[in-house]
Amino acid sequence: MATSKKILTEPLNLSxxxxxxxxxxxxxxxxxxKLEPAVVMGISVTLVTAFSNFIISLLRNTIPSRIRIxxxxxxxAALVIIVDQxxxxxxYDVSKQLSVFVGLIITNCIIMGRLEAFALGNKPVPxxxxxxxxxxxxxxxLIIVSLIREFFGSGKIWGFQIIPDAFYxxxxxxxxxxxxxxxxxxxxxxxxxxxxxxxxKLIEK
Amino acid sequence: xxxxxxxxxxxxxxxNMIFAYFLGMCSYLAxxxxxxxxxxxxxxVTFVLIITVPVNYGLENYLLKKGALSWIxxxxxxxxxxxxxxxxxxxxxxxxxxxxxxVEKFAPALYSExxxxxxxxxxxxxxxxxxxxxxxxxxxxxxxxxxxxxGSGIGWLLAIVGIAAVREKMKYSNVPAPLKGxxxxxxxxxxxxxxxxxxxxIKL
Numbered sequence: 001m002a003t004s005k006k007i008l009t010e011p012l013n014l015s016x017x018x019x020x021x022x023x024x025x026x027x028x029x030x031x032x033x034k035l036e037p038a039v040v041m042g043i044s045v046t047l048v049t050a051f052s053n054f055i056i057s058l059l060r061n062t063i064p065s066r067i068r069i070x071x072x073x074x075x076x077a078a079l080v081i082i083v084d085q086x087x088x089x090x091x092y093d094v095s096k097q098l099s100v101f102v103g104l105i106i107t108n109c110i111i112m113g114r115l116e117a118f119a120l121g122n123k124p125v126p127x128x129x130x131x132x133x134x135x136x137x138x139x140x141x142l143i144i145v146s147l148i149r150e151f152f153g154s155g156k157i158w159g160f161q162i163i164p165d166a167f168y169x170x171x172x173x174x175x176x177x178x179x180x181x182x183x184x185x186x187x188x189x190x191x192x193x194x195x196x197x198x199x200x201k202l203i204e205k
Numbered sequence: 206x207x208x209x210x211x212x213x214x215x216x217x218x219x220x221n222m223i224f225a226y227f228l229g230m231c232s233y234l235a236x237x238x239x240x241x242x243x244x245x246x247x248x249x250v251t252f253v254l255i256i257t258v259p260v261n262y263g264l265e266n267y268l269l270k271k272g273a274l275s276w277i278x279x280x281x282x283x284x285x286x287x288x289x290x291x292x293x294x295x296x297x298x299x300x301x302x303x304x305x306x307x308v309e310k311f312a313p314a315l316y317s318e319x320x321x322x323x324x325x326x327x328x329x330x331x332x333x334x335x336x337x338x339x340x341x342x343x344x345x346x347x348x349x350x351x352x353x354x355x356g357s358g359i360g361w362l363l364a365i366v367g368i369a370a371v372r373e374k375m376k377y378s379n380v381p382a383p384l385k386g387x388x389x390x391x392x393x394x395x396x397x398x399x400x401x402x403x404x405x406x407i408k409l
Binding site for chain 1: 224225226227228229230231234235287288289290291293294295298324327328329330332333334337338341381382383384385386387388389390391392394395396398399402
């Protein structure tokens with residue numbers, strides 16, 4: 001039991017998929033302008049990672065290693081199609097905002113990375129937990145970045161206004177730069193900086 | 206013709222794959238340590254994009270889109286667009302394999318230069334991203350789609366060679382320890398992205 005707890009919590013901090021393993025940066029930045037799409041994206045990636053880990057782990061002894069990439073891609077693509085259809089059915093406007101980035105979960109390096117690194121060598125249940133943990137670690141960074149960007153960029157959190165009108169009347173202006181793509185990169189750079197100065201052993205030589 | 210040129214310029218500078226959409230970041234970060242390898246990967250990505258975008262464009266318009274199957278009598282109403290993810294990724298994986306074999310046969314020098322990067326391209330988000338953007342933006346004909354593919358590839362090449370050059374120089378500078386490596390690369394990329402934003406609004 002102790003080990004499965006470790007598998008679950010390690011990706012949240014010491015082996016965080018974004019800040020430490022550098023996986024899945026591609027889709028993580030474009031969806032972080034607002035909190036809501038970021039949360040939806042985090043949940044979708046967690047589900048896809050967990051289930052693809054589980055399925056590939058079940059099949060791990062029957063897949064010939066030469067064609068494993070294409071088998072993995074097919075499993076992932078099928079799961080992503082399911083997620084895409086569910087999002088379109090239940091949260092249509094969020095799925096419009098995410099646009100191509102739902103499809104890009106397929107090539108999200110987190111999923112491939114975890115399949116290669118973990119699912120191919122472990123039993124289905126730990127693989128499933130590993131998928132949940134890594135998805136949560138990914139979602140956590142997404143939520144932090146999008147909280148900061150939505151608060152400073154448009155004065156709102158989850159679409160509700162946080163900064164009162166009185167502030168705007170006194171001359172406060174939202175920071176327009178923070179909504180633009182470059183600031184997402186810098187924000188992530190700063191998060192990595194803070195994380196590494198707290199956890200010294202992650203510092204690169 | 207003007208429109209084609211416009212799409213080409215736009216996809217290099219304004220809708221740059223890395224600076225505006227963050228696509229292909231994983232390999233961008235992993236392979237940008239030296240200019241030479243960055244150049245190799247950039248060329249390989251451009252090459253694959255020129256091939257896969259038109260192929261996927263054809264599939265989208267004659268197989269997947271609603272009404273695309275009207276060349277078969279009685280199939281006018283069929284809408285297969287939910288299959289597009291799986292078809293696109295299959296085409297990309299197959300094309301990468303094909304390109305790899307062709308390059309190995311006809312240009313062995315280039316093949317050994319590109320090495321492991323070629324197979325890795327199959328899971329590069331920029332390639333699938335380009336296919337999905339092509340679907341999203343509804344280009345009018347295959348020439349426009351190819352111009353978009355070529356432009357995105359060159360834009361990606363520019364970005365990765367640029368960051369590789371900066372990182373080579375940065376080895377000699379005194380970066381705070383926790384910021385070394387990944388952190389400073391992100392911040393430099395952000396600065397480069399701000400520089401690229403000056404191109405915004407340019408129209409030919």
